[in-house]
Structures are given as structure tokens and as C-alpha cells.
Amino acid sequence: MVEDDVEQRDLLELWVTSGKHTVESFGTAAALTQALAVGRFDVLILDWLLPDGTGADVLQWTRHHLGWALPVIVVTAREDEATVVSALKAGADDYVVKPAKPMELLARIEAVVRRVQPAGIPVLRVGAYEIDIAQHRLFVDRLPVAMTQKEFDLSVYFFQNPGKLFSRDHLLDKIWGLNADIDTRTVDTHVSRLRKKLRLGTATGWTLSSVHGYGYRFDRTDNTAES
CATH class of the missing domain: 1.10.10.10 (Winged helix-like DNA-binding domain superfamily/Winged helix DNA-binding domain)
Structure with missing residues (x-):
């Protein structure tokens, strides 16, 4: 999640963790893209206006470097139609206007995850190897590999x-x-x-x-x- 307002970030973190999710938060677009370049995340929650860029900048970087497998939910105070359309055209999967509602936000997170990780994705087993594609986990002789x-x-x-x-x-x-x-x-x-x-x-x-x-x-x- 990237959100430059500390109070908003703390509140969103509380809601997301209450849904039994783990969240890593950032205050700038630069910090987020650095983390995305080396880590694996299931959902990105994105504020539209950031100190060092816009949500459109982050979306462009994400789609260019990571493709379309990572679902993105824009959560912002901007509710004008032009911004909503810009976000969706730039690659957002969903758009939530602040103040967000906690149960609705959790439901939207679950919905976008279902779309990109549908049920039935197989576990690939080849000899000593087991690869859980949906969970992004790989095992050698039943031992997890970092x-x-x-x-x-x-x-x-x-x-x-x-x-x-x-x-x-x-x-x-x-x-x-x-x-x-x-x-x-x-x-x-x-x-x-x-x-x-x-x-x-x-x-x-x-x-x-x-x-x-x-x-x-x-x-x-x-x-x-x-x-």
C-alpha cells in the first residue's frame, strides 16, 4: 500500500490486517516501486496523489515492469469522473473514494484477488520439486526455497x-x-x-x-x- 497521509495509512493498515491480510506500507511512489522491484505482493492499494508523483505514474511503472498479474485498487479522495476514468484506463482494477468503508474495502480486495488467482490453479510437481503457482511458493524435497x-x-x-x-x-x-x-x-x-x-x-x-x-x-x- 502507498499512502502519504500517515493517519490515513494507519487506518487503512488497521482495516486490512483485520481481514487477516499482511500489509507493507509506503509513503512515496519511489519507495513503493523499489519494493515492487524485489518483492512479491498479491494486491496494491494506491493513493492517487503522492509527494513524488501520481497514481498514473505508479500504474504505468507497475504494468510495464510487472504486467497485469498484480491487481491494483486506487483509494483516493478524488471522485470526479475524469480521474476515475483516467485511473481505470491507466490499469487500475478498482476505484474506491475516500472515506473508504472497511468491510467494502476488504470485499473489493478479495474480489480482485479472485479475478487474477482463480480457483483451480495447479500445483506443479516434478520429481523433487513442487511449485505452487497461486501462492508463489517453491519447494525442493519438501523444503521451501526463499x-x-x-x-x-x-x-x-x-x-x-x-x-x-x-x-x-x-x-x-x-x-x-x-x-x-x-x-x-x-x-x-x-x-x-x-x-x-x-x-x-x-x-x-x-x-x-x-x-x-x-x-x-x-x-x-x-x-x-x-x-
């Missing part, structure tokens, strides 16, 4: 596309987004981390091999069965 959002997304993409050769540019566009302001060395860094975190090798039955000057391929090293 991962950043991008590490998790890259892992899922590899497991869903075994044996395929991907260029660094393709992986950069697919995981970080088109025109991401980073270079392909970021892919190399993440691959290096995944090899360690996923304990890739003979013991787990998978390897992540590099193709010189091109990219990476995720392959089985044994006859591990998928379920």
Missing part, C-alpha cells in the same frame, strides 16, 4: 518449458517485460542463483545449461516423472 519474484517467475517459466532453448533477450522480455531498463547480464545473474537455490544437477534430475553467446536451456538429466 526466492525473489523474478527468480520464482523464471523458475516457473523454465519448468513449464523443458528442453526449449531460450535467448537471453527472450527471457529478459518474458520475465522482466518489454523494454525493461536492464541488460542481459541480469538474466545470467538470476540463472546463477537458480542453479544454487534449485540444487540443479544429478541429485535432482535437472540441469540449466548455457549455450555460448545465446542463452539457456532447462533439461532433464534422468527420467524424473511429472505429475
